Amino acid sequence: MAAREPIREPTRCTWPLGGNDLYIEYHDKEWGVPAWDERTQFEFLILEGAQAGLSWSTILNKREGYRAAFAGFDPERIAKFGKRDVARLMKDPGIVRNRLKIEATIGNAKAFLAFQGDFAKHLWSFVGGQPIQNNIAEHGKVPATSPESDALSKDLKKRGFRFVGSTIIYAHMQATGMVNDHLTSCFRHKQCKALGKAPR
Template sequence: MKEKALSEAAIEAITTGNATGNAVLCDDGLKRPPWAVGNTLLREYYDSEWGMPVRDERGLFERISLEAFQSGLSWLIVLQKRDALRQAFRNFEPDIVAKFGAHDVERLLADAGIIRNRAKIDATINNARAAIALREDGGLVEFVWSFKPAITPAPRTIAEIPTSSEESIALSKALRKRGFKFVGPTTMFALMEAVGIVDTHLIDSHRRGSSGVWTA
């Protein structure tokens, strides 16, 4: 994969280990968190998608599924396999995935393009069924967004970004009671960051406040 050129400041931050702290000034004059400056795919994801509100069932189910597949792996691996995962899971349409059976599981386990983990595959199918069941109580989107906190973090450095919160712990417990799997507190906090429920963009990042959900 071809990498975009970085500013001298970005290169220095990464090579000296300072990339774990402040936002990095990139070649285009914009500041981004260290994880979003060294790879084209991550940078594009950060600039266009991460932290933007997801308020449709299919989209939110996909994000929950991808966060589950990411468990124990890097997010870059998930992004690299995202198109293959979408194809394998029929664009993460809950009504279709919920009908997957043993034959589909074997098909998925034989698909070298995706993350072949039986527990995560089973969880995705299970979670599709759980998402459908939630429609009787307002649906997945309303359920997940009801855990939006009153305030959002305002980190200046990576070290100040939490990995879980009272709300992500509560969401995790609530989803588990509804039958969901692979929805631990840390995974759910990552979901909340990814879909705009909280804004953990660094204060001096050019993306801070871009979701419209939070103003600062």
């Protein structure tokens, strides 16, 4: 009986290598996939803001904790959180217990609800309504910001959002597929590129 050939792992970006299964799955199935809906965009605004100063793996491991603590990322419910909720969240080990970040999440929910129109469509307008398709071969050449993230960050700050600096917003753009920064050697580069068409 012939021996089975070992299953070969696909070539990936370098940043998830050495991470746990959750990290690998996030890279393989979610990172860089265009998010056209408002709820996904809002969720990543919360998560990317929470990441500030921390590793993404820390936030990813607490994602379910955030989902439970922040009402399934429902902005209408989060916007109603008060001082008692803040005190409760400060004791919740399932999230990053940083008062400024918790209060910013509540404030961002209010800013999100105050926006007139399609919030996701507004974000996408900063990249021309379609994902920016980068062709980067080395991880060290992936940018931390861009003119688009600078402009979007400035816009969000004017609207009252917090923890939305250009670096955080660029990471948000990468996560939500507004920019395709999978390395050209990564198996997901072409797959995500093929997804880059806005729904009609």
